[in-house]
Amino acid sequence: MYFNEVFEIINEGVSLALSYFIDTEKRIHILYLFSSLLLAFFIYKKTKIKGSFWKYVFNKRIWLSKSALIDYGLFIFNSFLKILLLAPYVVFSLYIAFYTNEMLLQGFGFPQSSLNVTLTIILYTITLTIINDFSVFIVHYLLHKVPILWEFHKIHHSATTLNPFTQYRIHPIELIINNIRSIVVFGLITGLFDYLSAHQINKLVFLGVNVFSFIFLLFGANLRHSHVKLRYPKIIEYLLISPYQHQIHHSDNPKHFNKNMGSKLAIWDWMFGTLVLSKSASKIKFGIGKETRKYNSLLSNLWNPFKNILQIITRNKQRT
Numbered sequence: 508m509y510f511n512e513v514f515e516i517i518n519e520g521v522s523l524a525l526s527y528f529i530d531t532e533k534r535i536h537i538l539y540l541f542s543s544l545l546l547a548f549f550i551y552k553k554t555k556i557k558g559s560f561w562k563y564v565f566n567k568r569i570w571l572s573k574s575a576l577i578d579y580g581l582f583i584f585n586s587f588l589k590i591l592l593l594a595p596y597v598v599f600s601l602y603i604a605f606y607t608n609e610m611l612l613q614g615f616g617f618p619q620s621s622l623n624v625t626l627t628i629i630l631y632t633i634t635l636t637i638i639n640d641f642s643v644f645i646v647h648y649l650l651h652k653v654p655i656l657w658e659f660h661k662i663h664h665s666a667t668t669l670n671p672f673t674q675y676r677i678h679p680i681e682l683i684i685n686n687i688r689s690i691v692v693f694g695l696i697t698g699l700f701d702y703l704s705a706h707q708i709n710k711l712v713f714l715g716v717n718v719f720s721f722i723f724l725l726f727g728a729n730l731r732h733s734h735v736k737l738r739y740p741k742i743i744e745y746l747l748i749s750p751y752q753h754q755i756h757h758s759d760n761p762k763h764f765n766k767n768m769g770s771k772l773a774i775w776d777w778m779f780g781t782l783v784l785s786k787s788a789s790k791i792k793f794g795i796g797k798e799t800r801k802y803n804s805l806l807s808n809l810w811n812p813f814k815n816i817l818q819i820i821t822r823n824k825q826r827t
Contacts, residue, residue, distance in 0.1 A: 524586040543729035580805040603694025621705035644775040658812040665802035673732035738785040758791040
């Protein structure tokens with residue numbers, strides 16, 4: 508019986524990892540990888556890079572680097588973690604939506620007029636996109652600014668080469684933080700619009716692919732974690748974070764630390780004074796400086812944050 512349960516967990520973990528290639532909500536869906544490949548070809552032609560296109564895109568020094576192998580390892584490891592701990596998170600978000608709706612009913616009663624189905628979907632999509640993006644920025648900002656949280660987020664920035672799987676190079680603690688954020692935001696916004704629409708829409712409709720997310724994923728989201736320097740025109744980079752702007756975020760140059768922390772929208776970085784345009788950096792190197800070498804294995808990436816946090820707590824106790 509025990510072995511059957513273990514086998515089932517392994518099977519579910521592998522299935523979840525493979526599902527990322529066919530799930531339209533995941534960045535590495537086959538369609539988004541293909542569209543990113545087309546954009547990479549455009550950059551290849553525009554910048555007149557020497558050598559073949561395939562060697563440019565699938566450079567062995569990038570895809571088979573030690574850093575990349577850690578990316579793949581954390582992607583698989585976190586897939587099993589999701590099966591064990593985070594699989595029912597959608598259910599919790601629907602609970603939050605239900606109680607949000609109930610609180611609004613108790614506080615304000617039934618709305619005298621409700622949104623129609625079309626208007627609900629449009630406003631819901633826009634609101635969820637903006638609020639979700641801002642919440643991602645705030646959590647990301649805290650991950651950089653709060654020393655204990657930075658120790659976990661440091662795992663993502665310890666990558667010395669970038670590929671689409673670097674998106675999933677995150678410590679399990681950060682994975683949990685990100686899922687809690689997603690649960691709360693989705694639940695609150697869904698509950699609000701469930702109330703405003705007088706329950707005209709099945710909540711499963713709210714779980715559908717956000718059109719703005721689809722566009723974001725289709726137009727080069729995978730190139731954010733890559734060596735392909737896709738820039739946007741200057742005026743657009745004040746509104747949307749380009750792939751190269753996010754690569755600047757991964758730069759090990761101190762002047763780029765804590766910059767371009769937005770997910771999709773650049774306006775939050777502009778408001779917080781953390782925006783850096785592509786034109787300001789021609790060459791960048793990835794990593795976290797000299798400390799990068801401490802994160803050269805899967806085990807060190809999982810263990811180092813706890814060790815470093817213990818050292819921080821010990822130092823603080825000694826000072827007091």
